[in-house]
Amino acid sequence: MVKLIECVPNYSEGRREDVIEAIVKPFKETKGCYLLDYRADKDHNRLVVSLVGEPDALGKALVESAEVAIKNIDLNKHEGAHPRIGAVDVIPFVPLRNITMEECVEFSRKFAEDFHRRTSVPVYFYEESALRPERRNLEVIRKGQFEVLKEEISKPERYPDIGSPEIHPTAGATVIGARKFLVAFNVNLHTNDVNIAKAIARAIRSSSGGFSAVKAIGLELKEKNMAQVSMNIVDYEKNALYRVLELIKCEAKRWGVSVAETEVYGMVPAEALLQSTSYYMQISHFDPNQVIELRLLDLLGRD
Known part of the structure; x- marks a missing residue:
């Protein structure tokens, strides 16, 4: 059975078309990784990408994409309405098919080790992957954004979960974890x-x-x-x-x-x-099974 994970990486770039296209390019070219959607918002100055794929293929494409983002995004110059602490701000993994939440948590932690090794960006775990209960909530980790975190990361309560307590000078930090679909x-x-x-x-x-x-x-x-x-x-x-x-x-x-x-x-x-x-x-007593396309997909998707 093929295991499928959904991933929705968020990048702190929503204005430069050339950089956006370079960030999503690995998702278009990696076998076993499927790019479903990507949207950039100029006011938020943020790119949200929706992916589905097998774990190994997702991990490979995500690291390649992250390397592009880190090379091209400097948070010291970044302005936008959306809160952020990283050039690659958050990478959530969602169990989609033939994979449990526990397996997603394990994968997120292994991926985070490889991500840090390849990028030198410190990592915080959140949601189901959190190592500290207070870090389940993203807003707790992102409090004060990049500007505050670069001053407070050396405090014990704000130490990253992976990496030394030092911010990446231009790419900040990244939050990684497994969660439900939102x-x-x-x-x-x-x-x-x-x-x-x-x-x-x-x-x-x-x-x-x-x-x-x-x-x-x-x-x-x-x-x-x-x-x-x-x-x-x-x-x-x-x-x-x-x-x-x-x-x-x-x-x-x-x-x-x-x-x-x-x-x-x-x-x-x-x-x-x-x-x-x-x-x-x-509509009285509506049942989603009344939608013919959903019913057909259900029938076609049965093992």
């Missing part, structure tokens, strides 16, 4: 007041008492002249997209603001979208 879901508002987006983010995120599986921040989108509530839905089965969106609409109304549009960034499970489709279309 949905990157953004809501753009009919306002450019970022304080409104930040207030809404506080109301809905888990750490402030909102939804149990939602991480959210408020950002300014200068290119669109809008403010954005940028979210990671870390468990879409617990927190359906429509519930999150409806609460954002209610909170926005308090500020006299409406929702302009929403974005799903990267890949998304069909079920996550069908939940909201069923809700907004008011």
Whole structure:
């Protein structure tokens, strides 16, 4: 049985097309690694890549891609709305088929050793791969971003999990781990007041008492002249997209603001979208097996 892992590496580059294409090139050329999607955002100054592949092929392509990113990205000159501590900021591995979460954790740790050996970039483990309970959450590791970490990495509480307590001078540090599938879901508002987006983010995120599986921040989108509530839905089965969106609409109304549009960034499970489709279309007793393409894929995919 072929083992398949999904990987969604995030890079701190969203503006230079030549660098973006060079970063994704190894994913297009490595046998056993399949490039599903890649999206660059100029406001975030961030590239998000969606991959599926066999473990060894993924590892090979990821290290080659990382070497390109590290060569071309200098965080001392980097500006963007999205938090980051590394040129290769985060590399998550998600068990997809014929592989367990435990196996993904083991693979993430072996990969991290090779990644550090090849790049000299210190590594932090997060989510299921975390070696310290407080480091399960990405925001804890990324606190203060690159600018603060380069001053505090020498403190024992901020020592990396792999590598000496020294920041890479231009590429910072990288966070690696195994996790469940998450949905990157953004809501753009009919306002450019970022304080409104930040207030809404506080109301809905888990750490402030909102939804149990939602991480959210408020950002300014200068290119669109809008403010954005940028979210990671870390468990879409617990927190359906429509519930999150409806609460954002209610909170926005308090500020006299409406929702302009929403974005799903990267890949998304069909079920996550069908939940909201069923809700907004008011379909009674809807079953995903009623979608013929999904039913056919299920039948074709059986061993």
